[in-house]
Amino acid sequence: MKVPIQHLTNQEKKVMSYFWAEDRPLTISNLSNLCNEKIEGHHLNVVIKSLITKGYLKVTGRTGNARMYYGTLSFEEYNSKQLKSIISTDKNLLNVSELLFRLTEVDEQIIDYEALEDWIKESKSKYESK
Numbered sequence: 001m002k003v004p005i006q007h008l009t010n011q012e013k014k015v016m017s018y019f020w021a022e023d024r025p026l027t028i029s030n031l032s033n034l035c036n037e038k039i040e041g042h043h044l045n046v047v048i049k050s051l052i053t054k055g056y057l058k059v060t061g062r063t064g065n066a067r068m069y070y071g072t073l074s075f076e077e078y079n080s081k082q083l084k085s086i087i088s089t090d091k092n093l094l095n096v097s098e099l100l101f102r103l104t105e106v107d108e109q110i111i112d113y114e115a116l117e118d119w120i121k122e123s124k125s126k127y128e129s130k
Contacts, residue, residue: 006054015047016056016078019071027066 051057060070
């Protein structure tokens with residue numbers, strides 16, 4: 001199933017980060033134990049429901065009375081789709097300001113700056129050779 005990429009709120013990103021880190025189905029109780037603090041005034045149930053509506057989570061079954069949820073795409077797939085959504089489809093040009101904005105939202109530790117620099121150089125040389 002293709003997951004349409006939709007913007008995630010900070011709370012949704014925080015919850016998804018636990019699914020990406022654990023890489024297994026989780027219950028709301030599991031999530032509560034993982035995220036020691038409250039999700040900025042929101043109940044986990046509300047954030048979970050929103051993530052299901054947006055297509056990022058699915059119910060995979062039950063354990064006792066608790067529903068088990070799993071992420072429908074990996075962290076890498078999410079970031080790839082985010083980056084692709086920045087590319088303008090009509091001119092196939094990169095919206096640089098949007099790219100920079102999105103990169104500032106990402107945890108610094110997961111940005112491969114060397115790969116990003118290589119990509120920029122490669123893109124620039126392709127553009128200049130036209």
